[in-house]
Amino acid sequence: MDNSYKIKVQNVTKEYDLYKTQSEKLRSFFSLSNSKVPHFWSLMGISLEVKSGETLGLIGVNGSGKSTLSNIISGIIPQTTGTVEVKGDTSIIAIGAGLRGNLTGVENIRLKALMQGLTNPEIDALMDDIVAFADIGDFLYQPVKSYSSGMKSRLGFAIAVHVNPDILIIDEALSVGDDTFYQKCVDKIAEFKDLGKTIVFVSHSLKQVEILCDRVAWIHYGSLKALGPTEEIVQDYRDFTKWFKKQTKKEKKHFQRTMKEGQKSFDIDAYQAQVTKERQAATPDDPHVADQVKKDFYGSVISEKMSWRNRILTGVAIVAMLFACVVNISGHSVSDVISNPAHIVHPETVLHDPNATSSVK
Numbered sequence: 001m002d003n004s005y006k007i008k009v010q011n012v013t014k015e016y017d018l019y020k021t022q023s024e025k026l027r028s029f030f031s032l033s034n035s036k037v038p039h040f041w042s043l044m045g046i047s048l049e050v051k052s053g054e055t056l057g058l059i060g061v062n063g064s065g066k067s068t069l070s071n072i073i074s075g076i077i078p079q080t081t082g083t084v085e086v087k088g089d090t091s092i093i094a095i096g097a098g099l100r101g102n103l104t105g106v107e108n109i110r111l112k113a114l115m116q117g118l119t120n121p122e123i124d125a126l127m128d129d130i131v132a133f134a135d136i137g138d139f140l141y142q143p144v145k146s147y148s149s150g151m152k153s154r155l156g157f158a159i160a161v162h163v164n165p166d167i168l169i170i171d172e173a174l175s176v177g178d179d180t181f182y183q184k185c186v187d188k189i190a191e192f193k194d195l196g197k198t199i200v201f202v203s204h205s206l207k208q209v210e211i212l213c214d215r216v217a218w219i220h221y222g223s224l225k226a227l228g229p230t231e232e233i234v235q236d237y238r239d240f241t242k243w244f245k246k247q248t249k250k251e252k253k254h255f256q257r258t259m260k261e262g263q264k265s266f267d268i269d270a271y272q273a274q275v276t277k278e279r280q281a282a283t284p285d286d287p288h289v290a291d292q293v294k295k296d297f298y299g300s301v302i303s304e305k306m307s308w309r310n311r312i313l314t315g316v317a318i319v320a321m322l323f324a325c326v327v328n329i330s331g332h333s334v335s336d337v338i339s340n341p342a343h344i345v346h347p348e349t350v351l352h353d354p355n356a357t358s359s360v361k
């Protein structure tokens with residue numbers, strides 16, 4: 001196995017605002033509301049590398065952040081902070097990921113393949129193989145929204161493995177298929193491994209993880225709890241689930257609540273300060289560490305909230321648009337209204353006054 005990395009994730013966090021309504025979300029986007037929206041940190045600073053030709057498993061309890069991480073690596077959702085370097089074309093297989101519900105299976109095959117950079121003749125040459133692998137019969141000509149989760153998984157898997165990606169991200173795709181399809185997928189994944197492709201494999205099935213993965217990352221309530229050889233990490237995780245199962249109902253609830261509270265109260269500034277301190281300790285002679293950390297945290301992310309500059313520009317654009325609308329309704333030209341603003345509120349005096357100097361548009 002080549003030791004260079006294919007995927008490098010550094011200090012990645014993901015914050016969600018827990019809006020109650022769409023209007024609350026819209027108001028917050030324009031920062032028109034000061035009401036405190038509760039936050040939730042789905043990821044609280046994940047750093048890991050996936051080596052070229054490696055299969056990395058992502059395991060963890062429900063809601064721990066596995067899909068969030070795989071979606072960030074695939075570029076489906078942006079991270080809140082941190083950097084993600086991906087060398088190669090990823091292709092994600094998650095149930096329904098990237099499939100458009102209103103398009104048929106065949107249309108989805110073409111769309112996803114085109115998005116992956118294939119030409120129409122290349123897609124035509126692959127079509128029969130993809131159709132045979134998916135094996136969903138006439139449903140191929142039906143809109144995907146009518147598919148069962150197993151059918152979506154079959155189609156998604158069939159497309160992803162045939163467009164020849166460098167990196168394959170498989171998120172729980174095997175859990176919904178029947179036994180025949182499962183075996184076909186396992187064989188295909190093994191084929192991919194033999195070809196030296198890089199795979200990120202998200203699964204609750206520790207057996208599948210043991211069969212397929214070289215290393216495993218255990219994501220635990222938004223943090224990277226452990227990363228290492230499959231056997232060791234899977235054993236640690238089994239020990240944890242055994243311990244958890246032994247707890248009383250009340251203890252389990254308390255544990256889960258405490259972990260989730262930690263995700264709600266995560267302090268991104270304190271995390272940035274901690275990373276800065278660690279890097280300064282490692283490179284004490286470098287005076288630019290703080291600036292570099294800031295760049296690493298925020299340099300490659302697009303803010304999901306508006307900056308003050310953009311808010312001002314948006315405000316100016318809205319005022320200009322409203323002004324143009326009112327001028328249009330008044331029947332005057334822009335220059336008339338600017339030289340005599342009263343025209344805007346007395347349009348009829350101009351429209352019907354033959355002595356008026358203003359021109360009517």
Ligand SMILES: Nc1ncnc2c1ncn2[C@@H]1O[C@H](COP(=O)(O)OP(=O)(O)OP(=O)(O)O)[C@@H](O)[C@H]1O
Pocket residue numbers: 016017018040042060061062063064065066067068069
């Ligand atoms: N759009 C969203 N808005 C708010 N919270 C979200 C959103 N998407 C995910 N989350 C939260 O982020 C956390 C991580 O979710 P994620 O789907 O990544 O977990 P997971 O480990 O893949 O879970 P599972 O094993 O159940 O598939 C969960 O608590 C989830 O509720």
